[in-house]
């Protein structure tokens with residue numbers, strides 16, 4: 001077994017165990033976060049059964065998108081700049097990082113130009129950390145209303161991140177609030193449309209699952225530390 005194969009198997013075991021501890025009975029989808037890792041690593045996990053990959057930057061995604069020859073679902077989850085939206089919409093199956101009303105409008109416009117309805121998640125900044133982007137929980141109603149009026153985006157759920165507390169248990173109230181907002185969001189859209197609660201990364205995904213996450217975004221635990229360059 002390669003290192004990645006061993007790590008992935010371990011992550012899957014931990015996901016399945018956390019699912020069993022969750023009171024919500026949800027099934028969890030893994031997004032393998034491949035940012036700063038080479039195409040070969042992406043190909044390897046897809047070969048091992050991973051169905052979804054996540055990238056943060058449009059430019060890096062584009063390189064891999066053009067080179068990859070096997071099917072996968074593409075998630076974009078980094079803060080998106082307006083001038084990158086056109087490319088993002090051309091590639092992404094799901095844009096997880098809709099963190100402002102203005103970026104929502106731009107996605108709608110660019111998706112309209114290519115006759116696409118873009119699936120998106122609203123990203124909420126729940127912990128109130130100023131360094132993080134995201135909609136404020138107070139703006140849920142306004143954001144949902146705005147999205148409902150745009151014909152080329154479809155909100156299918158919510159994404160959030162917890163601060164990197166040393167004591168990971170401290171993330172629990174953040175994820176609990178994420179779940180509460182997820183339920184509130186369901187009320188604002190047609191039945192069944194809001195189905196994805198994306199929360200949990202390498203250091204905190206088990207707690208996120210226990211609090212109701214049905215999508216986790218994991219990089220380091222699968223691929224090892226990122227080599228920034």
Ligand SMILES: *Cc1c(COP(=O)(O)O)cnc(C)c1O
Pocket residue numbers: 033035056077078161201202203217218219220221
């Ligand atoms: C990088 C990143 C991840 C994955 O982080 P790991 O700690 O490596 O698992 C997940 N979500 C977002 C939004 C990220 O930027």
